[in-house]
C-alpha cells in the first residue's frame with residue numbers, strides 16, 4: 001500500500017489524474033445511482049456502464065485541474081465539494097440539479113437552505129474535504145508531473161465519450177453531477193432568453209359573455225388514446241370519468257411527440273401549417289385574463305423553456321416539487337396538486353381558468369401512482385426496454401392511466417355543482433415497443449394519437465345545450481391538437497377575432 005502511494009507521488013500527470021478520477025467516481029458519483037431500480041443483471045450492467053461513462057467524462061475536468069498544482073490546490077477541493085452536494089441530494093431526495101432548482105436557490109433565503117443541511121451531510125462533506133486535501137498534497141509532492149502522450153490521449157477520449165454519449169442519449173451525462181450545474185445554468189439562460197422575447201398580445205377586442213364559469217384544462221402526459229376503455233381498449237382504464245358522462249374523442253392527431261414541441265402548439269394559435277406563431281404570439285391564457293378570468297397554472301412538471309412564457313401569462317403559478325426530474329425514481333403524484341386546485345376553485349373570482357399540467361403517464365411509470373393502487377399486476381421492477389417485460393411495461397403504464405382517472409374524477413367532484421367545464425388533452429402518445437420503439441419523441445404513429453375527453457356540468461349543459469349537442473356530433477371527427485386554443489375560447493363563450501369556429505369541438 002505504502003509502495004503504491006510512493007509510486008503515485010512519482011507518477012506522471014496522467015497517473016495522478018486517473019487516480020483522482022477513480023476516487024471521485026467511487027466516493028461521489030456512486031451516490032447518484034442509489035435510486036435506480038435493479039431487477040436483473042441487465043439493469044445492473046446499465047448502471048455500471050453509465051457510471052463508467054460518467055467517470056470517464058469527469059476525467060477531462062480533473063486532468064485539466066491537475067495540470068497546474070496551484071490551480072489544482074484551490075479548484076480540486078471546490079470541485080469535490082460542489083459535486084458532493086449534488087450527489088448527496090440526489091442520494092437523499094432523488095433530486096437533480098436543474099434550472100428550476102437553480103432558480104429557487106437564487107430565490108430561497110439562507111434560513112430555508114439551512115433546513116436541508118443534516119448531520120449526515122456535514123460528515124460526508126468533511127470526509128470529502130479531507131480526501132480532496134490529501135489529493136492536493138499528493139499533487140504537490142509529485143516529483144515528475146510531466147505531460148505525456150497518455151495524458152492528452154485520455155483527455156481527448158474523455159471529451160469524445162462525453163459528447164457522443166450526450167448526443168446519442170438525450171444529454172444523459174449532462175444531467176448528472178458534475179455537469180448538471182453547467183447544464184442547469186445553460187437552461188436557465190435559455191429560459192430567460194425565451195421570456196425576453198416580446199410576444200404579440202392577441203387579447204385585444206376579445207369579449208367574454210358569461211358572468212360565472214370555471215374552465216379547467218388538464219394537459220395530460222404521454223397518454224395514448226387507444227389505452228382508454230371508452231375508445232375500445234380491452235381494459236376499462238378510465239371508469240370514473242366515463243361514469244361522469246365525459247365525451248371521449250378518439251381521433252385526435254398530435255403533430256409533435258414530445259412535450260416541449262407539443263405544448264406551444266396546443267396553447268397558442270399555432271397549427272400544422274404555421275408553427276412559428278408559437279414563438280411570436282401569446283396563448284389563449286392572456287385572452288382569458290383580458291376577459292376577466294382569474295388564471296392559474298398548476299404544474300407537476302418542470303416548465304420547459306418553450307412553454308414557460310405561456311405559464312408566465314397566468315396570474316397564479318404553482319409548480320409541484322421542481323427538484324424531481326420527470327424521470328425521477330421517487331414518487332411524484334398528480335394528486336399532490338389537488339389541495340391547490342381546490343383553493344383555486346374556491347377563489348373569489350366568479351370566472352376562472354385553471355390549467356393543470358400533469359406528470360400523468362410519463363416514464364418511470366411506477367413513480368406516478370401509489371403502489372397501493374396497482375390495479376394491473378405484475379408491474380415493472382427494472383427499467384429494461386425489452387419485449388421480455390412488455391406485460392409489466394403495459395401494466396405499469398395502464399396503472400398511470402387509472403391514476404389519472406382518479407385524479408381527474410377528483411377535480412370534477414369539486415366543480416360538479418357549478419357552471420363548469422373540463423377539457424382533458426394529453427400532449428402526445430407513447431410507444432409500447434412497436435417497431436422497437438419505447439417511450440416517446442420517436443415521431444411514430446403510436447405517439448401521435450393522444451387521449452382526449454370533455455366533461456360538462458349539468459348547469460353548463462342547461463345553459464349551453466347546443467354546445468353539448470355539437471360536442472356529441474363531433475365526437476368521432478378527426479381533430480389536430482390545435483383544436484384546444486379555439487375550443488377553450490368557444491366553450492367559454494368568448495368572442496375573439498382569432499377564434500376559428502370550425503376548429504372547435506363545440507361548433
Ligand SMILES: [Zn+2]
Nearest residue numbers: 222258259427
Ligand atoms: Zn409529453
